[in-house]
Amino acid sequence: MTAPAALRELLLSRITDVPDYPQPGVMFKDITPLLADPAAFTALTDALADLCARHRADKVVGLEARGFILAAPVAVRAGVGFVPVRKAGKLPGATLGQAYELEYGTAEIEMHADALAPGDRVLVIDDVLATGGTADASLQLIRRAGAEVAGVAVLLELGFLDGRQRLEQGLKGAPLEALITV
């Protein structure tokens, strides 16, 4: 789903381009102006909570760190549980881990092994889909936990990095929802 034009315009107007951050050649999409605008942040939360309901998710997974900022209010608004997927080494309990490649570097994410159960329907929420590596790794964690993927929802898809193609196999037919694609 692409957001209605007015919502898309509002959200896009609050995302800033920062060239050559965090390294030369990367155009960083800074969402902090959006987060600082209560009308825009509320509209974003509502749109993502609608997707949660539409895809009948009963858990949302937020991807550290910016995904947490979006997924936590969505979980509250939608009345579903929030599950953090963190960078390796940050969770205190037994974890499942998955290595992945970023647009700028490599990393590993982890989720508590008992955070999801078979039968859970999970919507993954993040701010940006770039190469798709982070979201793809999260889908693998969700399936390894025995849960069902309801979909992936992002604020902004960087279409030129082909993350959608990279996610296709892991989604197994579940939707990838981007409110904005550039």
Ligand SMILES: O=P(O)(O)OC[C@H]1O[C@H](OP(=O)(O)OP(=O)(O)O)[C@H](O)[C@@H]1O
């Ligand atoms: O589609 P990909 O190529 O995987 O890139 C997208 C990911 O990169 C960013 O997170 P980052 O790892 O920079 O961490 P942060 O949220 O802690 O800033 C962004 O918030 C996504 O999680």
Ligand SMILES: Nc1ncnc2[nH]cnc12
């Ligand atoms: N260009 C970008 N801007 C913001 N977040 C990102 N995550 C990966 N690539 C990004």
